[in-house]
Amino acid sequence: MYRIYLRDEQMQVHNKTATHHRDAAAVAFDELVNRSDLDGSHMFAVISYDGAPVAHHDFRLRPDGSPHDPNRYWRGRLDQIAWKKT
Numbered sequence: 001m002y003r004i005y006l007r008d009e010q011m012q013v014h015n016k017t018a019t020h021h022r023d024a025a026a027v028a029f030d031e032l033v034n035r036s037d038l039d040g041s042h043m044f045a046v047i048s049y050d051g052a053p054v055a056h057h058d059f060r061l062r063p064d065g066s067p068h069d070p071n072r073y074w075r076g077r078l079d080q081i082a083w084k085k086t
Helices: 022-033
Strands: 002-007 013-019 044-049 052-058
Touching: 002 022, 013 022, 022 044, 022 052
Parallel strands: none
Antiparallel strands: 002 013, 002 044, 044 052
16 A cells, blocks of 8 residues: 655654555655645655655755755656556
């Protein structure tokens, strides 16, 4: 099962979605990743499959506005996620 959610610095989970369908999981993750109201916050969008991480999106930004960790910034590149074989 895919689980998609927001996680804050205190490891609290928000906006959780669970689905058995990869396409639905991708849509839910895309919706979270594209929440510009979270830009610059210490929040993460997470997608996991059967308890194993698939991708984490880091909303933190550097002072110049660039992603804090480009490898964990999925906006505009969800097609690059290495999906688990189901």
